[in-house]
Amino acid sequence: MKDREDKIKKVIVFFVMCFLSIITYLIYFNLFTADKIKYDSSNQRVIEEEKNTIRGMILDRYGEILAQTDKKGDRKYTYGSSFGNITGYISNKYGKSGVEAYYNNILLGREQFLGDIVDVFGILRQSVLGQKKIGDSVVLTIDSKLQNRIYNSFGDDKGAAVCINPKTGEILAMVSKPSVNPNKIDENFNEYSNDKEGKPFLNRALQEYYPPGSVFKIVTAAAALENIEEIDSYVNSCDGVLKVGDKSIKDYKEEKHGRVNLKNAFKVSCNNTFAKIGLKLGYDTLKNEAEKFLFNREIYIKDPYAKIKIKQALYDFKERDEYSVGISAIGQHEVKANPMTMALMTCAIANEGKIMQPYILDAIVSYKGNIKYKTKPEKLVDAIDLKTAETIKNYMILTVKEGTAKRARNSIQIAAKTGTAENAIGKEPHSWFVAFAPANNPQIVVVVVVENGGAGSGRALDIAKDAILNYLNR
Amino acid sequence: MMELEKKVLHSIYFVTFFLFFNLCFITGKIDLIPLIFCLSSIILISYSSFIIRKFYPKGDKFLFLISALLCQIGIVMIYRLDTRTQNFEIPRFALKQMTWFTIGITIFMIILFITPKMIRISRYKYLYIFIALSLLMSTLFIGREIKGSKNWIVIGSFSFQPSEIAKFFIILYLASALSKQINKKDLIETVIFMFLAIGFLVLEKDLGAALIFFGIYLVMLYIATSQGKYVALGLLAFSLGGFISYFLFSHVRIRVQIWLNPWKYKLDKGYQICQSLFAIASGGLFGRGLGLGYPYLIPLALNDFIFSAIAEEFGLIGASALIILYILLVYRGLRTAIYSKDYFSQLVAVGISSMLAFQVFVVIGGVTKMIPMTGITLPFVSYGGSSMLLNFLSLGVLYKISEGR
Numbered sequence: 001m002k003d004r005e006d007k008i009k010k011v012i013v014f015f016v017m018c019f020l021s022i023i024t025y026l027i028y029f030n031l032f033t034a035d036k037i038k039y040d041s042s043n044q045r046v047i048e049e050e051k052n053t054i055r056g057m058i059l060d061r062y063g064e065i066l067a068q069t070d071k072k073g074d075r076k077y078t079y080g081s082s083f084g085n086i087t088g089y090i091s092n093k094y095g096k097s098g099v100e101a102y103y104n105n106i107l108l109g110r111e112q113f114l115g116d117i118v119d120v121f122g123i124l125r126q127s128v129l130g131q132k133k134i135g136d137s138v139v140l141t142i143d144s145k146l147q148n149r150i151y152n153s154f155g156d157d158k159g160a161a162v163c164i165n166p167k168t169g170e171i172l173a174m175v176s177k178p179s180v181n182p183n184k185i186d187e188n189f190n191e192y193s194n195d196k197e198g199k200p201f202l203n204r205a206l207q208e209y210y211p212p213g214s215v216f217k218i219v220t221a222a223a224a225l226e227n228i229e230e231i232d233s234y235v236n237s238c239d240g241v242l243k244v245g246d247k248s249i250k251d252y253k254e255e256k257h258g259r260v261n262l263k264n265a266f267k268v269s270c271n272n273t274f275a276k277i278g279l280k281l282g283y284d285t286l287k288n289e290a291e292k293f294l295f296n297r298e299i300y301i302k303d304p305y306a307k308i309k310i311k312q313a314l315y316d317f318k319e320r321d322e323y324s325v326g327i328s329a330i331g332q333h334e335v336k337a338n339p340m341t342m343a344l345m346t347c348a349i350a351n352e353g354k355i356m357q358p359y360i361l362d363a364i365v366s367y368k369g370n371i372k373y374k375t376k377p378e379k380l381v382d383a384i385d386l387k388t389a390e391t392i393k394n395y396m397i398l399t400v401k402e403g404t405a406k407r408a409r410n411s412i413q414i415a416a417k418t419g420t421a422e423n424a425i426g427k428e429p430h431s432w433f434v435a436f437a438p439a440n441n442p443q444i445v446v447v448v449v450v451e452n453g454g455a456g457s458g459r460a461l462d463i464a465k466d467a468i469l470n471y472l473n474r
Numbered sequence: 475m476m477e478l479e480k481k482v483l484h485s486i487y488f489v490t491f492f493l494f495f496n497l498c499f500i501t502g503k504i505d506l507i508p509l510i511f512c513l514s515s516i517i518l519i520s521y522s523s524f525i526i527r528k529f530y531p532k533g534d535k536f537l538f539l540i541s542a543l544l545c546q547i548g549i550v551m552i553y554r555l556d557t558r559t560q561n562f563e564i565p566r567f568a569l570k571q572m573t574w575f576t577i578g579i580t581i582f583m584i585i586l587f588i589t590p591k592m593i594r595i596s597r598y599k600y601l602y603i604f605i606a607l608s609l610l611m612s613t614l615f616i617g618r619e620i621k622g623s624k625n626w627i628v629i630g631s632f633s634f635q636p637s638e639i640a641k642f643f644i645i646l647y648l649a650s651a652l653s654k655q656i657n658k659k660d661l662i663e664t665v666i667f668m669f670l671a672i673g674f675l676v677l678e679k680d681l682g683a684a685l686i687f688f689g690i691y692l693v694m695l696y697i698a699t700s701q702g703k704y705v706a707l708g709l710l711a712f713s714l715g716g717f718i719s720y721f722l723f724s725h726v727r728i729r730v731q732i733w734l735n736p737w738k739y740k741l742d743k744g745y746q747i748c749q750s751l752f753a754i755a756s757g758g759l760f761g762r763g764l765g766l767g768y769p770y771l772i773p774l775a776l777n778d779f780i781f782s783a784i785a786e787e788f789g790l791i792g793a794s795a796l797i798i799l800y801i802l803l804v805y806r807g808l809r810t811a812i813y814s815k816d817y818f819s820q821l822v823a824v825g826i827s828s829m830l831a832f833q834v835f836v837v838i839g840g841v842t843k844m845i846p847m848t849g850i851t852l853p854f855v856s857y858g859g860s861s862m863l864l865n866f867l868s869l870g871v872l873y874k875i876s877e878g879r
Contacts, residue, residue, distance in 0.1 A: 005812050007697050008824065012808045015831040019801045022835070023794050025844045026754070030790050034755035042740045043752040045768045 049108065056107040056135035058087050058099055060144040061170075061362055067100070067182075077182045079144065082151035084179035085203040086142060086360075091185045097201075098182075099138060099360075102306040106364055109135035111305065113364075113372040134367040141170035141362045141375075149470050150175045150448075153463045159430075159450040160204035160339045163467060166347040166436060166445045168377040169356030171301065172471070174340075176204040206301075207311045209336040210449055213421030214269045215432045216331025218345060218392060221266055223289035224277050225388045235261050238272040244323045249275045249330070252420070266395040267403035269418060271330050278329020283320045286329060290315035292383045293345040294355070295337070303361045303375050313341040332422060343447040346434045348383035349392050350415075350442035355380045397439050405433070407458075408465050412472055413439040418461065428452040433460035437468045444471050476527075479535050483523060486543050487516050493550040493764070500765025501557050507565065508553060511572060515546055522579050526873075530586055534810055534876035538582070540803045541854050541869055545575050545862075547796065548855035550764070551783055558770040567776055567857055574859045578866035585870025596818040599650035603667050606643035609636035610674040634860035637675060637683040642864055644671060644687060645694075645825035652698035653818040661699075664691075672715075679725045682836050682848030688712060689832040690825055697824050733846035746773045750841045753779075753786040754793075761789025776857040778849045782841050796855075797838065804831040810876040819875045826868045 039046055055075065058067040067077045067087050075090050077083065088098015096104060105111050125131075143163075150161045154177040163173040178198040181188065192200045202208060224231050238257035242249040251257065251271045257264075265273035278286060291297065295315040301308040317324065317334035327333045340358070348355045357380040364373040396415035399405045405416040419432030431453030436442040446464045453459035494512035498505050519542045526535060553568035589595075613627060613636055626633050651664050668691050675684035692708045719726045728743060736744035736751070749772045756767065769775050769783035785793040807827030814820040830853050837852050839845040851861045 003700060004697055004820065007700060008808055008812050008820075011693055011697070011824065011828065012805060015804050015808075015828070015835075016801055018831070018835050019797050019804075022838050022842065022844060023797055026785075026790055026793060026842060029751075029754065029842065030758060033751075034758065037737075037751060038755045040737075040740075040748075040752065042748060043756075044771050045752060045756055048768050048771070 053133045056137040059139045060142050081179045081181040085176040089182035089185040103138045107135045139363040143172045147173040161448040162339045162343040164445045166350035169358045171360045174205045205339045211421040212331040212337040213419035215419035220329045236273040242272045247323045267398045269404050274330050275326040279326050283325050310340050313337040339447050346445045350436040352386050353384040353389040415439040428454045431460040433464045490546045496764045532877045533873045536806050544854035574862040578862045582866045582870040589874050596650045602643045602647035606640040609640040638860045638864045648694045649821035682850035686832045693828040729846045750782040753782040757786040757789045759790045800834045815878050823875045
């Protein structure tokens with residue numbers, strides 16, 4: 001009898017273990033598997049939930065509405081195409097993109113916040129009365145006036161522009177031209193996707209490769225200042241053409257700049273001098289410097305709720321003969337960049353050598369206007385030291401005062417660098433312009449690239465200058 | 475002791491009231507039918523527990539109380555799923571389940587009333603196995619295939635699963651056979667009969683029941699023979715049998731494949747399990763709240779998958795609470811076995827408790843993809859008449875045994 005009692009006790013232990021193993025398994029499932037499968041396409045809950053939720057709004061930094069859902073349930077985008085690459089679109093047929101996709105969980109009110117507990121009765125009332133749930137709104141760092149102004153000044157040109165506050169990393173504008181109109185995505189989707197020339201779905205500010213051209217001289221100059229000891233006394237004599245092996249690196253219109261030091265070479269954007277400096281530094285030093293300015297690195301527009309990938313800028317090539325290295329020092333050959341990375345590079349100059357983490361989500365607010373989350377600026381990297389940054393800043397000021405960017409002269413002191421990037425033969429080169437202002441207390445970094453905009457960065461300069469003055473003179 | 479029982483009883487009233495009260499609001503307008511349900515449940519439970527206290531005071535009242543609470547959780551969930559049917563006016567299934575609950579309690583009472591001394595019914599072992607095997611066999615000839623298993627018998631508008639009833643008789647058979655002094659010959663006899671019973675179930679594609687029969691057999695054998703080697707031998711035979719049937723029967727193979735990777739078949743064969751996992755995933759820790767989730771998207775949410783529906787709306791916490799209720803029930807059942815007077819009763823109590831335990835484990839493990847899915851019902855909670863009746867029948871016997879100590 002006693003023996004059987006013991007055995008029954010063993011059976012009890014066995015069953016209790018069985019049941020506890022289910023609970024353990026359920027905890028494991030909730031922790032590690034649930035989030036992966038929750039939003040699977042065959043989960044009808046996702047669709048049901050979206051039907052029963054009024055999507056939150058997308059607002060600009062001043063609270064101006066960029067996207068909202070009207071009474072009929074249609075999504076309306078206030079500015080259409082000029083924000084096409086930022087807000088993205090939402091369509092039953094073609095899915096979601098942009099902010100609509102990245103912040104979908106917030107817009108649907110799926111994200112739980114600590115403060116929600118206060119409104120537990122509001123949520124209860126909503127569900128009891130069968131009212132639709134209202135998602136949270138996202139406030140972007142974008143300045144819609146600036147965004148629209150830049151978009152419009154592109155006219156029919158293709159290209160991209162990025163504006164950042166160098167002290168915080170807030171993205172003030174991000175233009176990509178041409179763009180899609182999210183209000184008419186269902187009608188025009190096929191037309192957009194067949195446009196192989198304009199590629200309107202491509203967010204050029206983040207996802208396109210352009211050779212950086214002379215804008216890359218900022219990197220080469222920084223490398224020279226940091227690595228060549230006698231740089232202060234360095235003088236080069238430029239005769240317009242530099243023979244390297246059987247090839248030659250030419251200056252624009254083969255102009256002879258004569259005897260120039262680093263400062264003056266930067267000011268007039270002398271290819272000859274920078275190619276020579278590049279050869280002096282060598283591939284590894286240049287690569288190392290480029291990596292300080294975020295080349296060859298995975299970088300993101302980032303906050304706790306989303307991670308938007310920026311296409312990796314590249315300074316990385318196999319053929320490292322003298323010509324390739326020399327020409328890479330002036331941003332040609334295999335050097336690839338995108339407007340966002342160039343803007344972050346400029347931020348380092350404007351912000352005492354530090355690059356802030358770029359972000360686009362300023363805050364999350366409830367439909368009642370309570371702030372549920374606010375992004376705090378964070379440092380991304382220390383790219384270069386203060387002294388180097390100040391020196392290059394002075395070079396950039398000089399470039400505007402008496403160099404290649406003279407047309408950007410204004411009562412507000414702008415610091416800038418022009419760029420012309422050769423691309424396909426027989427086409428006008430891309431024109432680049434990177435700038436920040438006011439030079440003594442930078443509020444805004446502007447980077448503009450106009451595809452086939454011609455040499456001397458004329459088009460890009462005009463667009464950037466207009467944007468800076470518009471932003472600072474309000 | 476009485477005090478504690480009263481406290482538990484009052485908590486059950488409170489939980490029941492709270493759940494049904496919540497149901498009043500989930501349709502968007504205020505609905506008073508749940509309160510009627512609540513009132514009838516509470517009257518039923520308080521009246522029967524009064525009778526138990528009065529006339530059968532020596533038994534283990536917690537067995538009844540825990541089961542009654544489980545039934546309330548089931549009815550609430552079924553009601554909640556009813557509200558999603560088209561043109562919802564009356565909760566069709568909840569009403570039926572309420573009826574089954576009432577009939578179940580009646581059967582429980584009748585068992586208490588009519589069952590003679592347990593030891594007397596231990597004489598008819600061949601009768602029990604005959605009934606069990608004929609029930610199991612009957613579906614092979616007159617059975618109807620529902621939900622992919624040929625284990626239903628339909629008479630007019632009434633349908634039931636003979637394997638549910640057979641389970642009970644198998645327990646009686648095993649208890650009578652094993653409670654005597656047994657030699658090798660008797661042992662082999664039980665092996666043959668169990669092999670037949672489980673074989674029928676596999677042929678009827680009722681793998682869940684086959685698993686449970688096997689589990690009950692092993693546990694009872696272990697208690698009766700006090701030899702671990704039989705258990706080891708049984709497990710070996712089980713793995714061998716499972717291995718063979720994997721290659722022999724395509725329906726076994728499909729179950730295993732779905733279990734290994736349900737996402738590959740998420741739109742056809744694995745649809746049920748994937749939807750079940752979505753439900754559990756969307757429940758999270760605290761659940762969506764009663765009436766706020768989408769449990770009606772799970773196929774068979776009323777029957778086999780009711781656990782997933784509960785996990786969605788009550789979350790991990792609610793689901794764990796439910797599992798703990800089952801642990802308590804099984805524990806009280808086996809405790810009854812420990813204190814039972816005679817050997818036969820002890821084996822019956824072990825059999826019934828392990829039947830409940832295996833059934834819960836197999837169904838919850840199945841819907842959560844911990845083990846391969848086999849369609850069976852969750853005792854006392856799932857919608858269904860025959861399982862409700864059988865469960866109350868078993869509970870009645872268990873209570874009777876607990877009285878005799």
